[in-house]
Amino acid sequence: MxxxxxxxxxxxxxxxxxxxxxxxxxxxxxxxxxxxxxxxxxxxxxxxxxxxxxxxxxxxxxxxxxxxxxxxxxxxxxxxxxxxxxxxxxxxxxxxxxxxxxxxxxxxxxxxxxxxxxxxxxxxxxxxxxxxxxxxxxxxxxxxxxxxxxxxxxxxxxxxxxxxxxxxxxxxxxxxxxxxxxxxADVARFKPAVNRTAIRKKLQLEEGTTAVLTLRRLVNRMGLLQLLEAWKEVARTIPDAVLFIGGKGPLQGELESRIAEYGLQSRVRMLGYIPDGELADYYQAADLFVVPSQALEGFGLITVEAMAAGVPVMATPIGGNREILQKYRPDMLFAGKSSQDMASGLIRLLRHREMWPTAEQCRSHVLENYxxxxxxxxxxxxxxxxxxxxxxxxxxxxxxxxxxxxxxxxxxxxxxxxxx
The missing domain is CATH 3.40.50.2000 (Glycogen Phosphorylase B;)
Incomplete structure (x- = not known):
């Protein structure tokens, strides 16, 4: 017709x-x-x-x-x-x-x-x-x-x-x-930084820091408690890695308590809610983006936004994230959704940066598909x-x-x- x-x-x-x-x-x-x-x-x-x-x-x-x-x-x-x-x-x-x-x-x-x-x-x-x-x-x-x-x-x-x-x-x-x-993803807005050093300086990221970023609603199914549990082992193994958690929600108090309990105050930074207009800067400043979802991840909007900005993404094999990464770079998927799976995957990746997809490869996958x-x-x-x-x-x-x-x-x- x-x-x-x-x-x-x-x-x-x-x-x-x-x-x-x-x-x-x-x-x-x-x-x-x-x-x-x-x-x-x-x-x-x-x-x-x-x-x-x-x-x-x-x-x-x-x-x-x-x-x-x-x-x-x-x-x-x-x-x-x-x-x-x-x-x-x-x-x-x-x-x-x-x-x-x-x-x-x-x-x-x-x-x-x-x-x-x-x-x-x-x-x-x-x-x-x-x-x-x-x-x-x-x-x-x-x-x-x-x-x-x-x-x-x-x-x-x-x-x-x-x-x-x-x-x-x-x-x-x-x-x-x-x-x-x-x-x-809004590919005109989320793209690799022209001057990444300036953005990292603006966000007060110390030179030599490997910035691992996640942006989540602070609720249980997003996997942040499991990620913090994993980060205890990552922090012991990878001395320059710092985890940045952006977002707001009812889990904030518990996350802050766990950070203190685990002695991770210098290795985890809670960013609070990041206004929409500042998201691109945070993506561009990150070395690695992580998505620790435990359930009901229908697509993974933040996954393709981060990749459009040229940032490699590692995610649990849940929902849409599994489908996005399986057809692109299955090695960027954690073996499972447990804290141990996350710790093992992050340590493997952070030890071997030569394995990471380039910014151009990340963005190209989004331009072709998303x-x-x-x-x-x-x-x-x-x-x-x-x-x-x-x-x-x-x-x-x-x-x-x-x-x-x-x-x-x-x-x-x-x-x-x-x-x-």
């Missing part, structure tokens, strides 16, 4: 990284920006502050983050319904299950196809970070919301084979509905496939919702008329 160059897309995300940092929000920002270069796109988010966006992108904050989750969900539905009543939407593209439910229901009432990107099992992430009866109930409610949202989707995009398998086995989504499209332009074009293909299937299923006609704004009628098929 023939497609026009421009679609009218309604995107719903969780937040915007300028106000609410995180991998999902970073992904959402970049895919929206890239799609907006070719399509008419409206993005809805929930944010405590006004999102900072580029001039040609329409992003609306539909609710503040301190509202109850159910009220935020309802705000997304109400705003999406108003948009659908006021203009024709070709496709809804959703990124966070709780906020997707009402929006998808409104889309279905108007016969608009829905594509969802599955960023991971939200309920499982909740389960891993707490315990007790109230927490179990919270987990069960989250899972029911996920199931309700996913039943409404025509197709899914996942960032790795790992998340494809989770979506299929744990949520019962048919494999035929799932499309694997890895994420990307750019946002590449990602958005693959997402376009999914959209067109879903629209084609929708046209076939409905005979090329669109049934207009009785709730269309002002009660005005619309010719059947007008939404997709431009595709014929």
């Amino acid at each position: 023939l497609h026009c160059n421009s679609l009218r897309i309604l995107c719903t995300g969780m937040g915007w990284p300028s106000a609410q940092p995180g991998g999902l929000n970073t992904y959402f920002k970049h895919i929206c920006e890239s799609l907006a270069t070719r399509h008419e796109l409206e993005a809805l988010v929930c944010s405590a502050n006004k999102p900072v966006v580029q001039d040609d992108l329409r992003v609306t904050n539909v609710a503040v983050t301190d509202l109850k989750l159910s009220k935020r969900r309802d705000a997304f539905r109400k705003h999406a319904a108003e948009l659908m009543n006021g203009q024709d939407i070709d496709i809804v593209y959703s990124h966070f299950a709780p906020y997707s439910i009402g929006v998808a229901m409104e889309a279905k009432a108007r016969n608009i196809p829905v594509v969802m990107t599955f960023h991971g099992p939200w309920s499982e992430e909740i389960r891993l970070e707490g315990k007790g009866l109230k927490h179990r109930i919270k987990t069960m409610i989250a899972k029911s919301w996920e199931m309700k949202a996913y039943r409404l989707a025509d197709a899914f995009i996942v960032l790795s084979e790992t998340f494809r398998d989770i979506l299929h086995h744990q949520y019962g989504v048919p494999l035929s509905k799932i499309h694997i499209i890895p994420g990307g 750019t946002w332009d590449r990602v958005s074009k693959q997402v376009d293909s999914v959209f067109n496939h879903v629209i084609d299937q929708h046209l076939i299923a409905y005979g090329g006609n669109r049934q207009v919702s009785a709730g269309k704004k002002g009660g005005r009628e619309q010719d059947e098929g007008s939404l997709f008329g431009s595709y014929r």
